[in-house]
Amino acid sequence: MDLKLFATVFSTIFIAELGDKTQLATLLYASNAEHPKLTVFAASAAALVLTSALGVLAGAFLAENVSPKVVRWFAGLGFIAVGTWVLASGD
DSSP, X not given: OOHHHHHXXXXXXXXXXXXXHHHHHHHHHHHSTTSOXXXXXXXXXXXXXXXXXXHHHHHHHHHHHSOHHHHXXXXXXXXXXXHHHHHHXXX
16 A cells, blocks of 8 residues: 555545535534434445545546546636636625
8 A cells, every 4th residue: 555645645635524514414413412423423434435436436437538638627627617606606
């Protein structure tokens, strides 16, 4: 296992997930006294693992079928579009 890659991916995903809607939804489920905390943790962890697996499969598919230059362009344009939308929809 490449520990440098592991640390990079872990820290990037960890920071990106802090305070996002997934974490807030998990927090809300866990705040209900009637919900078993272990069930909330297991369900949210399983959902994150599945979405990560789908991301890896999609990335592998793109790597085999689409030029890296095209992927970079679409990713860059996507980030610009989201940034523009966030700035335009602000108060």
